[in-house]
Amino acid sequence: MTDFLGLDFFEQLYLITAFITAIESVALSIFVFLKNTGSRLHRSYGLFGICVGLWSVSLVCCHLSLDLQQALLWNRLVHFFSVFIAISFYNFILILLQCRGRKVLNVGIMMAVIIGGFCFTPYIISHMSARFGFRIWPSIGSLYLVYLTFFSFYSYYSLFLVFRRFEQESGIKKEQLRYIFIALFIGFVGGSTNFAYSFDLPIPPVGNLFVFLYVLILAYAIVRYRLMDIRVAVASTVILFLVYAFVMGVPFYFFYKQQYLMSLLLMAFFAPFGPFLYLFFQRRANAALLKVQRRYQQTLIQASSGMGHIKDLRKLVKLIVRIIMRALKPDLCAIYVYNKEAEAYDLGANLLKNNAMPLLESVHADAKVVEYMFNEGKPILLDEIKIRAVDKNRVAASAVALEVAGFNAAMLVPSIIDGRMVAFMVLGDKLSGAPYTADDINVFTILANQAALAIENAQFYDEVKRSHEQLYQAEKLAIIGTMADGLAHQINNRFNTLSFIIDDLLDSIKVFQRDPAKLSVEQLIPVLELGFKSMIGNVIQGGAVVQGLLNYARHTQTEKRAIDLRELIEDSLQMVALKIRLSDIKVQIDIAQDAEVVHGNAVQLQEVFFNIVDNAHYSMTEKKDSDPTVIPTIIFHAKREMDTILLTITDNGMGIKLQDQKKLFTPFFTTKASSRKGNGLGLFVMQKIIQYDHGGKISFQSEYTKGVEIRIVLPVSKSG
Amino acid sequence: MPRIIVIDDEKEAVEALKRFFERRGMEIILADNVDDGVRLIREKKPDLVLLDLFLDGQSGLSVLRAFGHARCPCPVTILSGSIGDVDMDQAKGLGVEDFLLKPVSLEALKRHILKKLFIEERMEKNISHSKGEVP
Numbered sequence: 001m002t003d004f005l006g007l008d009f010f011e012q013l014y015l016i017t018a019f020i021t022a023i024e025s026v027a028l029s030i031f032v033f034l035k036n037t038g039s040r041l042h043r044s045y046g047l048f049g050i051c052v053g054l055w056s057v058s059l060v061c062c063h064l065s066l067d068l069q070q071a072l073l074w075n076r077l078v079h080f081f082s083v084f085i086a087i088s089f090y091n092f093i094l095i096l097l098q099c100r101g102r103k104v105l106n107v108g109i110m111m112a113v114i115i116g117g118f119c120f121t122p123y124i125i126s127h128m129s130a131r132f133g134f135r136i137w138p139s140i141g142s143l144y145l146v147y148l149t150f151f152s153f154y155s156y157y158s159l160f161l162v163f164r165r166f167e168q169e170s171g172i173k174k175e176q177l178r179y180i181f182i183a184l185f186i187g188f189v190g191g192s193t194n195f196a197y198s199f200d201l202p203i204p205p206v207g208n209l210f211v212f213l214y215v216l217i218l219a220y221a222i223v224r225y226r227l228m229d230i231r232v233a234v235a236s237t238v239i240l241f242l243v244y245a246f247v248m249g250v251p252f253y254f255f256y257k258q259q260y261l262m263s264l265l266l267m268a269f270f271a272p273f274g275p276f277l278y279l280f281f282q283r284r285a286n287a288a289l290l291k292v293q294r295r296y297q298q299t300l301i302q303a304s305s306g307m308g309h310i311k312d313l314r315k316l317v318k319l320i321v322r323i324i325m326r327a328l329k330p331d332l333c334a335i336y337v338y339n340k341e342a343e344a345y346d347l348g349a350n351l352l353k354n355n356a357m358p359l360l361e362s363v364h365a366d367a368k369v370v371e372y373m374f375n376e377g378k379p380i381l382l383d384e385i386k387i388r389a390v391d392k393n394r395v396a397a398s399a400v401a402l403e404v405a406g407f408n409a410a411m412l413v414p415s416i417i418d419g420r421m422v423a424f425m426v427l428g429d430k431l432s433g434a435p436y437t438a439d440d441i442n443v444f445t446i447l448a449n450q451a452a453l454a455i456e457n458a459q460f461y462d463e464v465k466r467s468h469e470q471l472y473q474a475e476k477l478a479i480i481g482t483m484a485d486g487l488a489h490q491i492n493n494r495f496n497t498l499s500f501i502i503d504d505l506l507d508s509i510k511v512f513q514r515d516p517a518k519l520s521v522e523q524l525i526p527v528l529e530l531g532f533k534s535m536i537g538n539v540i541q542g543g544a545v546v547q548g549l550l551n552y553a554r555h556t557q558t559e560k561r562a563i564d565l566r567e568l569i570e571d572s573l574q575m576v577a578l579k580i581r582l583s584d585i586k587v588q589i590d591i592a593q594d595a596e597v598v599h600g601n602a603v604q605l606q607e608v609f610f611n612i613v614d615n616a617h618y619s620m621t622e623k624k625d626s627d628p629t630v631i632p633t634i635i636f637h638a639k640r641e642m643d644t645i646l647l648t649i650t651d652n653g654m655g656i657k658l659q660d661q662k663k664l665f666t667p668f669f670t671t672k673a674s675s676r677k678g679n680g681l682g683l684f685v686m687q688k689i690i691q692y693d694h695g696g697k698i699s700f701q702s703e704y705t706k707g708v709e710i711r712i713v714l715p716v717s718k719s720g
Numbered sequence: 721m722p723r724i725i726v727i728d729d730e731k732e733a734v735e736a737l738k739r740f741f742e743r744r745g746m747e748i749i750l751a752d753n754v755d756d757g758v759r760l761i762r763e764k765k766p767d768l769v770l771l772d773l774f775l776d777g778q779s780g781l782s783v784l785r786a787f788g789h790a791r792c793p794c795p796v797t798i799l800s801g802s803i804g805d806v807d808m809d810q811a812k813g814l815g816v817e818d819f820l821l822k823p824v825s826l827e828a829l830k831r832h833i834l835k836k837l838f839i840e841e842r843m844e845k846n847i848s849h850s851k852g853e854v855p
Contacts, residue, residue, distance in 0.1 A: 485802045489774050492801030496822035497733035503826035504736035507743060534732045584778075 010204070011063065011134060017209045018059045024215035024241060026053035044095045048088040049215075052187070055081035056211070063136065071128045071136045079138075079147065080119040082191075086154035087112040089184070093158040096180070097165050108154055115147050131197050132204065140198050148195065155188045173383045179221030187214035239281045247274045307454040311461040313337070317348035317423075320451050324427070325351050332409065332428030334359050337455060338421065345370065345424065359426070373414035374421045379444045380412045381436055411436055413444045415452035422455050468688060472604070475685040479610065480549070486579045487549060494542035498535055505531040545578065560694070562597050562717035563605070565645070569636050571602075572609035580617050586633040594640040595647075599717040604689045611686055612649050612710055619653030619708065640716065644696070647712045656702040690714070722837050723747040723764060727757035727783060728772040728799070740826045741833075754778050758786040766794050768836055770829075773800035773807055781807065784814040791815050795836060799824070 029049025036042040058081055062074035087108045094101050118124050123143035131137035159181065166177040193207030219238055247270040254263035310316040317335045324333045334350035345363045352359075363370060373380060413425040425448065430436070508527050512519045569589055573582060598605075613634060620632035630652060638647045690698040690712055697713040724741065728734050729752040738748040749764055751757040753775055761769060761783070769792065773780040780800065784792055797818040798811055808819060820832065 485804055486774075489801035492822040493730050493733070496801065496824065497730055497736075499823045499825050500733045500736040500740070504740050507740055507826075511743070531736075538732070 008133060013209060014205065015060055015063050017212050018056045020245070021212040021215070022053045022056035022060065023245075024212060025049045025056065027241060028215050028219060029053065041092075041095050044088065044092040048085065048092045051081050051085045051088050055085055059208075063134075065136065068128045068136060072125065072138075075128060075136075075138045076119050076125055079124055080116050082151060083112050083116045083119065083147065086151045086158075090154045090158045093161055097161060099161065099165075108150075111150055115150055118143055119147070132202065134197065137197050144198070152192075159184060159188060176221055179217055183214040183217035183221070186217070187211050190214075240278060243274060243278045243281060246270075247277070307450055308457060310454065311458055313455065313458040313462055314348070316454055316458045320425070320447070320454075321349045321351050324425070324447070330410070330427045330430050332359075332426065334426045335423055335451075336363055336426070337423045337459075338365070348423070350426075369412070370421070370424075373412055373424055374416065377414065377416055379414075379441045379448065381441075382410055382412075411441075411444070413448045415448040415455065417449075417452040417456055422452050422459070425451070468692065471685060471688065472607070475607065479607070487545065490545045490578065491542055494538045494545070497538045501531050501534050501538075549578065560599055560601050563600055563602050565596055565598050565638055565647070566591055568598075568602060568605055569609055572606045573613060575606060575610050576613045576617070579614060582617075584632065585617060585620065586631055588633065588635040590636065591638040592640060595638040595645045595716070597717040598645050598714045600694050600714055601689075604693060605714075608686045608689055608712070609649075611683070615683075616649070616651035616653055616708065619655070620651055622654045623652065623705070623707075641713070643716055644713045645716050647714065649710045649712070650707065652707040655704045655706050655708055656700070657704050661700075661702065721745060721747050722768070722833075723749065723766045724768045724770065724833065725749045725751060725757065725760050725764060725766040726770045727751045727754075727775065727780065728770070729753070729775055730772070737826065737829070741830070744830070746833075754780070754782045754786070757783045761787075761792065761794065767840060768833060769794055769796045770799045771796055773798060773803065779807075781810055781814065784811070784816070795840060797832065797836065799829075 026049065029046045029052075032042050032049065033046030055078060058074050058077040062071050062078055065071035065074055087105075090101075090108060091105060094105060115124075121141070123141040124147050125138045125144075126141040127139050128136045129139055162177055162181045162184070166174060166181055169177055190207030190209070190211040190213075193203060194205045196203035197205065216238070251263045251267040251270065254260075254266060307316060307319065310319060317337060320335055321333050324330070332350070332352050335348045336345035337348040338344075339346045339362075342362065343365045345365065347359055347361050350359055372385075409426045410429045411427040413427065414421050415423040415425070425444070427436075427444075505528060508519065508524060512521070512524050566589060573587060576582060616634050617632070620630075620634075624630050624632060633652050635650045636647065637650070638645055640646075687698055690696045694714055696715065698710065700708055700710045702708040722745075724746055726734050726737060726748060728750075731752070734750050734752075738750060741748050749760055749766065751760050757769075757771070757775075760766075769783075771780045771783060775782075780798070784796065787793070792815065795818075796816050797820060798816055799820045799822060801822040803819055803821055811819070818832070818836070820829070
């Protein structure tokens, strides 16, 4: 490998790497700039990268120059661009670190213009000559030290600023700064090795061979640590570069070997493959980028498929927190769920580690951070908000940053569905100290979407459950309403009986006082004794009536347990007795031995039996009016059928007309003459209780004038 | 001797009532269901009926309905633990004028009965008097 323009191997390598640097640098700058032309950070990086690119191109051209005059011009351009590399780098760093230094910058720009001008005079570069094996090398002019001082000051001062900030920062920002520092340190130190030969120092410009690495390192930081947010674009740049380095490079090699025909043929051969190769590698790269993420996704999809089945909101929220803690191990994880009534996000569940600060109990829906999350619609890193606070909407974003800092959080994840934010998660730093990566953010986007669905499901279920409960409560009150007359009668009768007995006893005492001959003490005392006993009996009876009502009205327990079916039916009959006289009905209870214990909610089932007996009584009274020979009879019959108990309740009342049978389970349907006797909710609520709350079945069979048979299937108690 | 039929199924209460009024020289006849009540009213022709509205699963008003358009031949006082608007309207439609809500004392009941008997007596006198005057 000799003889290309008479260059030796080292010089060739020197030129090739410089060329690579130029292409990479320009490509990355253009991508960064185009990604967000409105961002000062992106613009300032673009400017810097372009300067580096032009500098490197000039360097290549200089060494490929055929005569010294041409080489001198190119070398002056090399120095001219390096002046602007230094000042544009300082500008980029000021914006990246958000630190003060505008005056130093403005002075620098003025000086750059002046020194840049001088670059085209012999004061900086006097002429070109061969040096240390290089065919051409610049010889310095009298003001070269001024140029060098300027360049070194702005480059190394900027690097110093990056290093100082790196030590103070934490999290993702620290990682970003680490890579920026390493990249630019290599770039500047490598580039600076070019100065030695000019001062006749025998240090070859080896460093320049590594300058091209700075772009790769920055690109890595961009992909890995979301520096400037152009992840995929960077992957494409690198692939584009590599593919064309090959496609163009191989023919170029032969061209350089002066095998022009071969070079041309290869060029023709490779050119059509370029785009295909590019696409092929880009897909591969994407797959590789997403690989870690896929692993996450799989565990998450497994976890979130379980999420949809959880109907209890509190349990669900706890599960989500546990999933996150297991997958990422942050020092803090909390979920805030929207509460419609309070118009706020309430803390649903949280896990804290390492004595983290206590969390806010609730965040109002008007809070800036809520609005910000909603507008973003995707996970937000606190560090990014800080960066954006400089970029755009400075005031609003810094207010948000403050609020986020109040959570002591590193990341916020909104869960949005149908344009509503149903919840958001708050995550602290990972315990390992590692920052959140692009992969993590993708994972959380998926998790947040799944969580939004599941939370909405649970909330919907909650609402339905609550409306059921309201329905039962309404039914209960309605039943109490229909019992009111019977209750008043029962209680007033007790008082009345007491009143009569007392008056009678007082009367007896009066008779005794007036004429002991008529009524002796021996006769009076048994009368009094009997009277008092009757009084106590009535008092107890009255108390039992009130207690029975209270038991029914107050009971709101919803848990199911093993219940003795016979006891349950008897309790229900006692309840019905408050409303109607049961003595003219024959009640038969026939329960098989293996069907004695059901699994259910006693209060609800009591309500069901109450309704059935009440309805039967109504219908049998009707029947008796038309046929007085009928003896009203209700038969409860229960038997075991596999894991269920089949309970049939048969009456010999009027039955149900065919046209009414379809409407039987419709709310507010009633055939009863007056609303005092029935409100039409009974059967509807009964169906809800049996089907939804007990997972059973209720159906009926009836022939008009012959009676009704109601069939109820209930789960058997596992313990019984 | 005034004759009163009490149709009520509260056994202890009506027995105390019976003792109390019998000491005061009244004849008290007890019935605890609709059928007995109707039969006794027909047979005994009482001066007053005390009627409970809740009779072992039946409505006390059935007693009044049993007389149909002929109406109950004697004055009736409803004595019940609960008198709803519907029941009261129906009872009025069946000719009942007096309603007593339990609990009442026997003394108060006595005053009511005496007043009723006195009014009935006077009305009967007036009727016979007017009959005498206007042939």
